[in-house]
Amino acid sequence: MIAPKHILGTFDEALASLRNNVLMMAGLTERSLERAMKGLFNRDDNLCANAIADDEEIDQLEIQIDRDGVAILLRFQPVASDLRRVVSAMKLSSNLERMADQATTIARRARKLNRHPHLDEVELMRPMYEHAMAMFKDSVDAFVREDVDLGRAVVLRDEKLDELNRVASDKLVARMAKDPDQLRGYLNLIFIGRCLERVGDHATNIAEDAVYAAAAEDIRHQTHAASV
Amino acid sequence: MEHVDQPVEPPPADESVPACTFQVKNLSIWYGEKRAIDNVTLDIASNAVTAIIGPSGCGKSTFIRALNRMHELVPKTRVEGTVLLQGEDLYLNDVDPAIVRRRVGMVFQKSNPFPTMSIGENVVVGLRLNGVRDRKFLNERLEKSLRMAALWDEVKDDLHKPGTSLSGGQQQRLCIARALAVEPEVLLMDEPCSALDPIATAKIEELIYELKARYTIVTVTHNMQQAGRISDYTAFFYIGRLIEIGPTTKIFTNPTDRQTEDYITGRFG
Numbered sequence: 001m002i003a004p005k006h007i008l009g010t011f012d013e014a015l016a017s018l019r020n021n022v023l024m025m026a027g028l029t030e031r032s033l034e035r036a037m038k039g040l041f042n043r044d045d046n047l048c049a050n051a052i053a054d055d056e057e058i059d060q061l062e063i064q065i066d067r068d069g070v071a072i073l074l075r076f077q078p079v080a081s082d083l084r085r086v087v088s089a090m091k092l093s094s095n096l097e098r099m100a101d102q103a104t105t106i107a108r109r110a111r112k113l114n115r116h117p118h119l120d121e122v123e124l125m126r127p128m129y130e131h132a133m134a135m136f137k138d139s140v141d142a143f144v145r146e147d148v149d150l151g152r153a154v155v156l157r158d159e160k161l162d163e164l165n166r167v168a169s170d171k172l173v174a175r176m177a178k179d180p181d182q183l184r185g186y187l188n189l190i191f192i193g194r195c196l197e198r199v200g201d202h203a204t205n206i207a208e209d210a211v212y213a214a215a216a217e218d219i220r221h222q223t224h225a226a227s228v
Numbered sequence: 229m230e231h232v233d234q235p236v237e238p239p240p241a242d243e244s245v246p247a248c249t250f251q252v253k254n255l256s257i258w259y260g261e262k263r264a265i266d267n268v269t270l271d272i273a274s275n276a277v278t279a280i281i282g283p284s285g286c287g288k289s290t291f292i293r294a295l296n297r298m299h300e301l302v303p304k305t306r307v308e309g310t311v312l313l314q315g316e317d318l319y320l321n322d323v324d325p326a327i328v329r330r331r332v333g334m335v336f337q338k339s340n341p342f343p344t345m346s347i348g349e350n351v352v353v354g355l356r357l358n359g360v361r362d363r364k365f366l367n368e369r370l371e372k373s374l375r376m377a378a379l380w381d382e383v384k385d386d387l388h389k390p391g392t393s394l395s396g397g398q399q400q401r402l403c404i405a406r407a408l409a410v411e412p413e414v415l416l417m418d419e420p421c422s423a424l425d426p427i428a429t430a431k432i433e434e435l436i437y438e439l440k441a442r443y444t445i446v447t448v449t450h451n452m453q454q455a456g457r458i459s460d461y462t463a464f465f466y467i468g469r470l471i472e473i474g475p476t477t478k479i480f481t482n483p484t485d486r487q488t489e490d491y492i493t494g495r496f497g
Contacts, residue, residue, distance in 0.1 A: 003489075003490075003493075003495065004490060004495045005495065006493065006494045006495050007494050007495065007496065008494055011494065076494075077452070077453050078493070079452060079456065079480045079481070079492050079493060080480060080481060080482065080483055080488075080489050080492055080493050081482075081489060081493065082493045083480070083481060084481065084482075215482075216481055216482030
């Protein structure tokens with residue numbers, strides 16, 4: 001349901017600007033993660049460098065969103081759904097910034113891997129990457145469309161990502177024992193796996209904030225038993 | 229160690245169901261042909277602040293005036309429904325409105341100390357009108373009321389000066405002291421800060437917070453932020469009807485009714 005406009009047009013403009021900046025930040029973060037992971041899969045240092053360069057713009061957007069959010073709180077003292085949207089937008093930007101930091105870490109690790117012969121185990125990262133990115137895109141969609149069901153569904157998908165990471169880590173640790181010459185390479189892949197797992201955690205946070213923004217419901221830190 | 233019998237503590241009250249000072253049932257009020265309040269039913273929690281919000285003309289002031297029968301001062305007023313104060317129906321034929329107004333005090337939008345009276349006389353005028361003549365008692369109640377209204381320290385050396393010599397904020401606290409002097413059970417406030425500057429407003433808000441430990445307070449306000457700051461419960465009225473009442477944090481973060489949401493977020497009209 002589309003809310004009617006505020007009597008104060010400048011309030012609508014400020015909220016729209018905040019939302020646009022969040023969407024832009026989400027788009028840049030998605031691009032940065034894609035570049036970092038393609039840099040890994042395609043052994044492309046340029047893509048890795050671009051991913052690292054994206055971080056600066058994302059950091060600036062985080063500052064801008066925080067500044068705009070505080071200004072809205074100060075000038076318009078929003079309540080109800082407006083308040084929830086502003087608070088969620090500010091929390092979203094913090095999660096996006098941390099995701100972009102994960103992209104930077106992935107890109108740096110990928111560049112290190114690219115200096116050495118190809119490891120087949122890089123492919124262990126692909127299902128994790130696809131799962132984490134799908135969670136990320138859906139969490140942002142849940143926020144944009146105020147889709148409570150989608151937000152809840154994203155939260156439930158985090159466990160599978162954790163499991164994928166556990167399986168990949170176990171395999172990489174086993175490979176380290178058998179192939180100690182490539183120890184650094186396997187270690188870098190373990191760190192990349194951990195970064196993807198963290199991306200899933202941030203997507204979960206975004207999905208939880210999306211549910212709060214849409215329905216004023218705090219679904220954080222609920223065990224499965226409690227949420228069923 | 230010697231055993232000492234401890235007094236038996238009463239069981240804790242069920243906090244999920246607040247005690248109610250007022251129970252309003254199917255209240256409708258007409259001014260002539262115009263229905264100002266339309267079938268309102270709500271409970272007002274004891275020792276809590278309930279804020280009444282809503283656009284101009286929605287019946288906020290009429291509603292709180294109905295809680296001490298003050299609206300009857302307007303000619304051609306008609307009331308249907310019941311207003312129970314501590315379980316007693318205020319609108320029974322044998323109930324004296326003057327007694328109701330002593331039990332349910334009121335503070336108005338504009339401070340209105342009696343211009344010919346001193347600060348001290350203003351505070352105890354209600355007691356004098358009720359026949360109290362004991363000077364010691366009046367002096368004690370004067371100091372107690374001014375202390376509760378957080379005004380004593382500012383006026384204790386000037387009690388003989390005219391009430392109108394005080395600043396706007398002090399005058400409003402003087403009116404609160406005057407209302408408290410007759411020891412009411414409830415304090416009604418109709419936009420008590422709308423004519424005050426931010427400092428005076430903050431003092432009244434602080435006072436309201438302190439007074440709710442002893443009194444049930446119902447306040448009308450146009451200031452959403454003030455309602456959010458000072459009240460425990462918020463009721464939203466629109467065109468004479470109660471649209472929604474609930475805990476203030478709930479109303480201001482996730483109101484149930486779309487009309488409440490649109491009003492408090494500034495989308496109305």
